Amino acid sequence: MILSRSVPVRSRGFSLLEMVVAVAILGMSLGAIYQAAGGATRTVAVDEKMAYAVELARSLLANYAVVPLAGMNETGETEGGFTWEVVSEPAVLAVDSLLPEGQLQHINVVVGWRDGNRDRTVALQSVVAGREEPQE
Amino acid sequence: MSRLRGFTLLEVMIALTLLSMIMVATITALRTLGNTKTSLTQVTDRVDEIRVLSEFLRNTIGAAMPVVRVGSTEEDFVDGGAYGTYFAGDATHVMWVSPLVAGADLGGAFVMQLALVEDRLELKWHPYQSDVQAVNWDELESRVLLKSVDEFQVGYLAAYGTEWLDLWAGSQRNPVAVRITIKSGERYWPELVIRLSGGELNLR
Numbered sequence: 001m002i003l004s005r006s007v008p009v010r011s012r013g014f015s016l017l018e019m020v021v022a023v024a025i026l027g028m029s030l031g032a033i034y035q036a037a038g039g040a041t042r043t044v045a046v047d048e049k050m051a052y053a054v055e056l057a058r059s060l061l062a063n064y065a066v067v068p069l070a071g072m073n074e075t076g077e078t079e080g081g082f083t084w085e086v087v088s089e090p091a092v093l094a095v096d097s098l099l100p101e102g103q104l105q106h107i108n109v110v111v112g113w114r115d116g117n118r119d120r121t122v123a124l125q126s127v128v129a130g131r132e133e134p135q136e
Numbered sequence: 137m138s139r140l141r142g143f144t145l146l147e148v149m150i151a152l153t154l155l156s157m158i159m160v161a162t163i164t165a166l167r168t169l170g171n172t173k174t175s176l177t178q179v180t181d182r183v184d185e186i187r188v189l190s191e192f193l194r195n196t197i198g199a200a201m202p203v204v205r206v207g208s209t210e211e212d213f214v215d216g217g218a219y220g221t222y223f224a225g226d227a228t229h230v231m232w233v234s235p236l237v238a239g240a241d242l243g244g245a246f247v248m249q250l251a252l253v254e255d256r257l258e259l260k261w262h263p264y265q266s267d268v269q270a271v272n273w274d275e276l277e278s279r280v281l282l283k284s285v286d287e288f289q290v291g292y293l294a295a296y297g298t299e300w301l302d303l304w305a306g307s308q309r310n311p312v313a314v315r316i317t318i319k320s321g322e323r324y325w326p327e328l329v330i331r332l333s334g335g336e337l338n339l340r
Contacts, residue, residue, distance in 0.1 A: 025159070030165055037172045051183045052326045055190050059329035062313055066296035080324035085247050130298060 069102035103132040198231040213306035220306035257282040287319035
C-alpha cells in the first residue's frame with residue numbers, strides 16, 4: 001500500500017489504448033515505406049521495358065528508313081514479349097511540289113508490351129524516303 | 137494488494153509471442169527493403185548497359201566514314217580493284233572507321249574493330265593514319281564492352297528492299313544498314329539496327 005501510494009499519477013505507464021494507437025501508427029508508417037519501395041520497384045521494371053521498347057522502335061525506324069512508294073503496314077512480335085507495328089503512308093505534298101507522289105512517307109512505329117494488366121506503348125514518328133519497287 | 141500482483145505466466149507468454157511476431161515482421165520488412173535496393177541497382181545497371189552500348193554502337197557505326205582502304209590482295213574487294221572503303225566484316229567481326237572522342241585524346245578518325253572473343257564482346261581501336269597502313273590488331277589492347285555473351289551476330293544490308301547479308305567483304309560502298317543481334321544470359325537484348333550515314337567512295 002505504501003508503495004502504490006508513493007507512485008505519482010504521472011508515471012503510471014501507458015494504457016492499452018495508447019499502446020494500440022502507437023503500434024498502429026508504427027504499422028501504418030512501415031506499410032507506407034513498404035509501398036513506396038514497391039512503387040520504386042515497379043517504376044524501375046516499367047523503365048526497363050520502356051528502354052527496350054525505345055531501342056526496338058529506333059531499330060525498326062532504321063530498318064524501315066526507306067519504304068515502298070505505296071506505303072506499307074507491317075506487324076510483328078519479338079521475344080521478350082514486345083509487339084510492333086510499322087505503318088507508313090505517302091505524305092501529302094504541296095500541289096506545285098516537284099517530288100513524285102510517295103517520295104516522302106510519314107512513318108509511325110508503335111511498340112507495345114503488356115505490363116501486368118496494362119498495355120503500354122511507345123510510338124516514334126518520322127518522315128522517311130519512298131523507293132520504287134525493283135522492276136521484275 | 138491485488139493491484140500489485142504482477143503478470144501471470146500466460147500474460148507474459150502472450151506478450152512475448154506478440155512482441156516476437158512484431159519483431160519478425162519488422163525485420164523481414166527491413167531486409168526486403170535492403171534487398172530491394174540491391175535488385176533495383178541490378179536492374180538499372182542492366183538497363184544502363186544496354187542503353188550505353190546501343191547508343192555507342194549507333195553513334196560510331198552509324199558514323200562510319202567511306203575512307204579508302206587499300207587491300208593486300210585483289211580478292212579482298214568484291215567489286216574489283218585493289219581498294220574500297222574501310223568497312224568490312226563477317227558474322228562475328230566488324231571493322232570500320234569513324235570519328236571518336238575518348239578521354240583526353242583529341243579525337244579524329246579511328247579504325248575500330250568489334251569482335252566476339254570467346255564470350256566477350258571486345259572493341260579495339262587505332263588512329264586512322266593512311267589508306268595503305270594495315271592495322272596490326274594483335275598488338276592493340278582491347279576494351280571489353282560486354283561479358284558472358286552467348287550469341288553475337290552481325291548482318292549487313294546492301295540496299296533497302298534486299299536481304300540481310302552475313303558477310304561484307306571489302307567494297308567501294310558501305311552497307312546502308314547494319315544489324316546486331318546479341319544474346320547474353322537470360323536477359324533480353326533488343327535487336328539493334330543501325331543506319332549508316334554515308335556512303336560511297338568517290339574516286340572514279
